[in-house]
Amino acid sequence: MDKAERKSMIKVRGGFSEDMGFNPCNTQPQTSEFDNRTRTFISNKLYDFLQITFEHETEMRNLHYGSSDQNLSTVFCKDLIQNVFTDNNHLPVGHQYNWENLYSRIEKVIMEAPYNEVLDLLWYICYWLSIATHKCFNIFQKWFNDLFEKEYVGYRFVAGKIVPITDKIEMQEIEEACQTPFEGARIQLQKALGFLSDREHPDYKNCVKESISAVESVCETIVGSDNGATLGKAVKHLEEHGLKIHSSLREGISKLYGYACDQGGVRHGEGEVESTVTFEEAKLMMVTCSAIVNYLVPEYGKYGAENA
Template sequence: MNTFSERQGLVGSTALGPTVMPIEVRNRIWNVVQNYIDKEFQGRSNRNVAILYIWDKFFKENKNYLKKSPFSDYYLLDQIQQKFYQLAWNAVYDFLEFLISIVNSQEYVNNFIGKLNGVFIDERVQYKIIKGYVTPLISGEEAEEVDSAINNKYGIVSGHIKKALEFYKKRPVADYQNSIKESISALEALGRIVLNKPSATLGELAEQLNVHPAFKDAIKKLYGWTSDEGGIRHAEKDGKNLGVGEAEARFMLVQCSALVNYVITKYEK
């Protein structure tokens, strides 16, 4: 079974961009892991077998160095915890997938996954465990589109995408509505540059693109969703919350970034 790190190309190659795991996130993940081991492997024998298995199979350490409690025959979790806190951010996800794979009880597995996904949501971790695998909410290809849009040479455009990403990842509470607004603003700003018209709209930019009519219509509808009466911008002016969530903000961030990159490529030909 390929690990999370192998699937994401983080083993044997250089990962694209700095990625870290804040200590608060690591602490909360460990709390779930510790509770999981204590509950799933009840009884001294089961717990000892599990800890020894983790020590040997995952960490590949000498079992003779694994310490037991001075008051009982229990193996201590302390050394597992110490190793956990030394893991690279991506190896933490490998570790979680490993733990999921060694448990027979689907009920315990589902509970474990549910608790971890809850932590991921609370802490704005951009992953979700699906079918036992840690899966990015934004794929590698999508992340590249966003990164490319942020690093384009048109400062005002990249600035909007950067703000959209900041609002999307804002802690403790994300601002999805403003993230969507900034995503579409990036396209509008690019349209004004391409058309050399300070008042240009996204609809006008779509008309200038030599693409299929259905593609033009899709771009116009994106703009309409944010700018028409009842859209994101009108809701903001009226102090309303449209109830947009993570899924809508992620979709707009990725799609607007991809469109920015696409338009720049056509514009600069």
């Protein structure tokens, strides 16, 4: 066969061809479409994950979920058929579904559907695992975040949502803040993440609002539940009880927070000022407010709680 007639048949990331610049694998962020290589990897990874999960049903199953006379695979299939494929999921008495028999339909979505529906499918399965199993939710997120990173997918799982955030430090800040023991702040940050991650109807203005409210909620806990519980008062309260914070750091936090409160019509009544908040600004302020929460909460535990 003549050299000109030879066709590329494989793609190995990090291999000789990529090092030499021949037929390199995709290295551009995939945000509005997934290439076939990535889709194949997602399908293989999902198949492996489900296989392990259902092979260890006894260890994984949350016994409070689903009918006890149905195996976990049947519960999974019935829920997926109804809630994702929106089809009838009736079975004769005594019959069971098998996830492997349904997988060809799952794989068809992964390989052929628009990228957003692929992410919808993965999100639903992650959500289902959080309810139906004891141990799988965090592992599922890690498996797919690792895959997304290797394949340059511009999305990550963060606290059960799929969001367009690619920086590991940003992810860690939001993840940690969304698990804070302060219930008010936790709920507001989870709302903010929902507004940010909604791919069809994102609401960046309310993302910033809820992020700010999370900081205010922590401040109210530190200072006391009065209407004047500001970030400045919260930091001052902690300083009075032993916290040492450099003046430049205190000023920097306050200025970022002040910007979040005032910009883009966020602090104005609905309709008074048209919001100009962009995704980048909303992400920045959610990460910033998450970082402030992650800073204040442990410091309150060390310096404020016993003196509150």
